[in-house]
Amino acid sequence: MKGLVKGFVRKRAALVSACYLLLVVLVTLTAGQFAPYDPDAQDLTAALQGPSGQHWLGTGELGRDVLSRLMHGGQITLLGVVITLAVYLTLGVPAGMVAGYRGGWFDRLVLKSAELVSAVPVIIVLLVVLAVFTNNESAAMAANGLLGAPLLARVVRSATLGVKEELYVRAAVASGIRDRVIIRRHVLPRVTGVVLVQASVYGAYAVLLETGLGFLGLGTTDASWGSMIAEASKNVGTDPWLLVPSGFMIISFILALGLLSDGLRDTLADRYAPPADKPPSRRRRAAAALAASAPRPSLQSAGEPSADALLSVRGLIVALPVDGKATEVIRDVSFDLAAGEVLGIVGETGCGKTITATSLLGMLPAGGEITNGTIRFEGADLARADADTLRRVRGRRIGWISQDPISSLDPSFTAGAQVAEAVRVHTGCTRKEAKERTLELFAKVRLPDPARVAASYPHQLSGGMAQRVGIAASLAGNPALVIADEPTTALDVTVQAEILDLLRELQQTGTAVILITHDWGVLADLCDRAVVMYAGEVVEEAEVTALVTAPAHPYTAGLLRSDPHHAVPGEPLPAVEGAVPPPPQWPVGCHFQNRCPRVTDACREKPVVISQLAALERSTRCLRPLELTGGAARD
Numbered sequence: 282m283k284g285l286v287k288g289f290v291r292k293r294a295a296l297v298s299a300c301y302l303l304l305v306v307l308v309t310l311t312a313g314q315f316a317p318y319d320p321d322a323q324d325l326t327a328a329l330q331g332p333s334g335q336h337w338l339g340t341g342e343l344g345r346d347v348l349s350r351l352m353h354g355g356q357i358t359l360l361g362v363v364i365t366l367a368v369y370l371t372l373g374v375p376a377g378m379v380a381g382y383r384g385g386w387f388d389r390l391v392l393k394s395a396e397l398v399s400a401v402p403v404i405i406v407l408l409v410v411l412a413v414f415t416n417n418e419s420a421a422m423a424a425n426g427l428l429g430a431p432l433l434a435r436v437v438r439s440a441t442l443g444v445k446e447e448l449y450v451r452a453a454v455a456s457g458i459r460d461r462v463i464i465r466r467h468v469l470p471r472v473t474g475v476v477l478v479q480a481s482v483y484g485a486y487a488v489l490l491e492t493g494l495g496f497l498g499l500g501t502t503d504a505s506w507g508s509m510i511a512e513a514s515k516n517v518g519t520d521p522w523l524l525v526p527s528g529f530m531i532i533s534f535i536l537a538l539g540l541l542s543d544g545l546r547d548t549l550a551d552r553y554a555p556p557a558d559k560p561p562s563r564r565r566r567a568a569a570a571l572a573a574s575a576p577r578p579s580l581q582s583a584g585e586p587s588a589d590a591l592l593s594v595r596g597l598i599v600a601l602p603v604d605g606k607a608t609e610v611i612r613d614v615s616f617d618l619a620a621g622e623v624l625g626i627v628g629e630t631g632c633g634k635t636i637t638a639t640s641l642l643g644m645l646p647a648g649g650e651i652t653n654g655t656i657r658f659e660g661a662d663l664a665r666a667d668a669d670t671l672r673r674v675r676g677r678r679i680g681w682i683s684q685d686p687i688s689s690l691d692p693s694f695t696a697g698a699q700v701a702e703a704v705r706v707h708t709g710c711t712r713k714e715a716k717e718r719t720l721e722l723f724a725k726v727r728l729p730d731p732a733r734v735a736a737s738y739p740h741q742l743s744g745g746m747a748q749r750v751g752i753a754a755s756l757a758g759n760p761a762l763v764i765a766d767e768p769t770t771a772l773d774v775t776v777q778a779e780i781l782d783l784l785r786e787l788q789q790t791g792t793a794v795i796l797i798t799h800d801w802g803v804l805a806d807l808c809d810r811a812v813v814m815y816a817g818e819v820v821e822e823a824e825v826t827a828l829v830t831a832p833a834h835p836y837t838a839g840l841l842r843s844d845p846h847h848a849v850p851g852e853p854l855p856a857v858e859g860a861v862p863p864p865p866q867w868p869v870g871c872h873f874q875n876r877c878p879r880v881t882d883a884c885r886e887k888p889v890v891i892s893q894l895a896a897l898e899r900s901t902r903c904l905r906p907l908e909l910t911g912g913a914a915r916d
Contacts, residue, residue, distance in 0.1 A: 288548040295544020298537035305534060309355035318346040320353040320504040329520040338526045341512050347526050350504045355530075357505035358491050361422040365487040366480055368426025369433055374476055376430065377437025378464050382445055384647070391438060394431035403428055407490075411499050418494060418505075425490055433479050440472040447471075448688035455642055455681030456703045456754060457672050466702070470693035474546035481542030485535040492531055506531055590657070591761060591793050592618040592641070597654035597664070599633075599640050602647075603865055609652070610864045611636055611817045613891070620761065623784070623794040625808035625825065627801070627840070631861040633817040634797045638764050640664075641795075642679060643671040659761070677707045680755030684767035684797075686747035690739035696750045697723075697735025700757060707758030722753035726783055745776035752783055762793045769803060781807055801844050805829055813837045816861055816872035819891060823899035833894060833906040835877050871904070879905045 290296055308315070317337075324344035331339045338347040380391040406428060407421045414420040444450060445468070453463045488506075495507015496514070506527055513524035599611035611633045618624050626634045639645055641656055641663060656663040659678065661670065675681070683689035691699060700722060701715040710718065716735075723731035726749040739747060748768060755763055765784060769777040784794055784807060798804055804811055804825060811828050813821040813836065821834040832838040839857035841847075848854045859876040868874055870885040877884070883904055891902040 289544060292544035292548060294540050295548075298540040298544070301533070301537045302541060305355065305530075305537075306359065308352055309359055312349070312352035312356065316346075316349040316352045318349040320350045321345065322349075329516060329523070331520075331522050339520075339522055341509075341523060342516055347509070347523070350509055351506070351526055351530055354504040354506050354509055357418065357503055358488060358507065361418055361491040362484050362487045364419055364422040365426040365429070365490075366484055368423050369429045369483055370476070370480060372427065372430035373433030374437055374469075374472075377434035378441050378468055378472065380434060381438035381441025382460065382464055382468060388438065391431060391434045395435040398428055398431045401428070407494070408499070411494075418491065421494065422487065422491065425487060429483055429486075433476075433483070436475060436479055437472055440475045441468055444468050444471045448683055448685050449691045451644060452681060452683055452689040452751070452754070453691075454644055455675050455679075456706065457674070457676030457758065458702065458706050459672065462702075462706070466694070467691050470549075470691075474549055477542040477546050481539045484538050488531060488535055488538075589619060590617040591620045591622075591659065592795075593655075593657040594641075595655045595657075597637070597640065597656065598652045599636055599645065599649060600652050601636075601645070601649045601864075603863075607648075607650075607652075608864045609817065611640065614654070614814075614817075614819050615891070616812050616819065616822060618762070618793050618795065620793055621788055621791045622810070623788050623796060623808045625796045625798060625804040625811040626814060627798060627804055627811055628814035629840075629857075629861050630799075631816075631863070632814040634814055635766055637814070638766060638795060638797055641764065642675055642681065643668075644675075676703055676755075676760065677758035678760050678762065680758070680760040680763040682748075682751050682755050682763060682765040682768045684770050686744055686751050686768075687739055687742070689751050690742075690747060692739050694738075695735065696737055696739065696742065696747075700735075700750065700754045703754050703757035718757075719753070722756055723750070725756070726750075726753045727779065728753075744772050745779070748772065748776075748780055749783070752780070756787075760792065762795065763787060764795045764797075766797045767799065768796075769798075769800070777803075801829065801841065813840070816867055817864060818872055818902060820873065820902045821900070822891075827899060831907075833899060833901040834873075834903050835879050835907065836873050838907060839876075871902070881905065 289299075312320075322345060324340070326344065327336065327340050328342055328344040329340065330336060330344075333339070336346050336348070338351070340346060341350070376387075376391055380388040403425070407424060410421050410424045411417070450463060450467055453467055491505065492507035492510055495505045495509075496511040498508075498511065509527040510524070510531070513527055516523055594617075595615045597611055597614040598609055600607045601610045602608070603610075614633075614637055616624065626637065628634055636645070636649075640649075640651055641658070643663065643666065645651075651664045654664055658674065661674075663671065663674065666674070690696060694702075697716065697719050701712070701719045704710065704715040704718045704722075705712070708715070708718070719735060720731045723734055728734045728746060728749050734742065734746060734750065742750065752768075763784075768784070769780050772780065781803065784796070788794055788807075794807075796803070796808055808825050811823065811825050812819050813828070813834065815836050821828065821832065821837045823833070828837065829841065832841055836857070839855075842855040843857060845854060857876055862868070862872065862875070868885065870883075870887055871877070871880070871889045874880045874884045881904070889902050889904060891900050893900045894906065
């Protein structure tokens with residue numbers, strides 16, 4: 282809060298506007314004690330006089346003191362603005378956030394309501410309200426707020442749609458936090474700037490509307506800024522000065538309102554901006570030598586799930602909307618994962634690794650759905666689970682570690698507050714206990730000075746520290762399975778090695794890990810088994826050592842040859858020619874046929890099913906797998 286105040290003070294225009302608006306409100310509220318005259322007191326002998334010692338701002342056509350009427354009239358005008366904004370914000374902001382975040386029928390209702398209100402002449406509706414509630418300006422201003430709420434909801438909905446796709450929101454979903462908490466704590470702070478701007482614009486519109494009603498004589502009969510404008514307009518020819526006080530008050534109030542909202546919006550945005558020109562951290566010593574000494578579990582048949590499998594995926598098919606049409610992007614994916622096992626998923630970008638992982642948690646992109654297959658986790662089929670079941674699994678039984686550590690943290694909250702939130706969701710403990718547990722988790726992931734890190738905002742953390750915070754958040758519910766989506770991609774080699782050590786420690790405590798990676802070295806260092814994916818399909822599955830030393834599928838062999846670590850100085854790096862085809866362009870037969878050096882006509886005729894190689898604990902989706910001889914693969 283102190284930082285917010287300091288940032289706002291530096292916005293001089295906003296600070297001056299805030300002081301001016303506060304002064305106007307205070308003067309208006311204390312008009313009964315400090316106004317020099319009664320607002321309706323008449324003195325016909327002093328009618329239409331300019332400023333004087335007795336009447337500082339002059340008098341009106343009936344000799345009424347202009348200053349006193351301005352002070353008392355502000356109560357009517359400002360009350361109308363408050364009523365309008367109260368209705369406008371109370372209805373519009375929650376409706377817009379829920380519509381943008383949840384979608385569905387409520388989203389369509391909000392959009393249709395906004396379209397309907399846009400077609401309705403507001404002044405006609407207000408005239409009807411004033412006809413029913415005679416001279417009740419409060420009812421008219423409430424109706425004005427009601428008419429504007431759908432328009433605000435549409436704007437807030439658009440802002441929410443963008444925030445909804447932020448990685449830290451998806452991380453909160455993966456942690457099992459309820460939607461209403463995510464909307465309140467993570468979405469609302471990010472749309473506050475939009476709300477402030479819209480509120481200032483509509484507040485200005487409310488001032489002008491109240492002025493217009495007073496000018497037309499349709500509102501209250503008491504003194505207001507609008508009625509003073511009406512009086513000044515009738516006498517503009519004989520006493521033009523009379524228009525200056527009321528006109529200045531209305532114009533200055535609207536300008537100050539706009540400058541204040543802009544300043545608050547900029548302050549909120551600046552508070553979490555990363556420091557400029559921060560020098561990058563120096564790379565430290567190289568990572569330790571790769572090793573794969575953990576015992577290797579046997580491969581189970583793709584048809585029947587393992588009896589002791591923690592996670593068993595069978596025949597998974599996922600469809601996403603592509604050009605408005607539901608298109609399969611994951612097809613026939615099957616694998617098992619035992620407790621305490623580390624399974625690696627490897628493949629080029631666009632092969633479906635992340636979509637496969639997010640489908641396990643029911644976190645597919647908008648419009649995505651699982652059209653076939655099962656995801657058995659601890660006896661429950663997550664592919665058919667409802668929202669409440671998935672929420673109980675997320676974070677509590679399955680943790681998620683993002684590939685972008687900074688973006689997975691909400692910039693509006695400290696690192697400690699975000700992890701403590703996940704702890705409270707999954708344990709139901711008190712705030713004090715959650716804070717203590719957060720510090721324990723930070724110490725567990727080897728964060729230096731856990732208390733300082735807990736009090737830091739995401740932009741104050743390095744990439745490695747942010748990733749450790751993400752790992753701590755994933756452990757808040759003591760999950761049985763952690764999904765790590767390329768957790769070392771943006772980190773230097775030393776920090777990468779430390780993160781891998783943390784994941785290895787998780788495995789040693791009995792936690793299973795699914796590791797999505799592009800790095801064969803990381804795969805060999807950490808994983809027990811590996812799944813190779815290409816164009817939405819599993820093309821090979823095997824124990825890591827066997828996979829690396831003797832690949833059976835031509836695609837796996839091509840990826841291994843393309844590893845930069847095997848580059849020969851002075852020679853071009855071998856590469857798999859071509860690119861992964863997008864889902865709408867998948868061929869009928871083998872998806873790898875257009876890039877495969879061993880393709881035959883049979884590969885093009887019909888889809889290739891994955892099959893287990895005879896007498897070997899591995900499976901491959903290939904009609905002509907590489908021959909495995911003496912632990913090595915050859916054509």
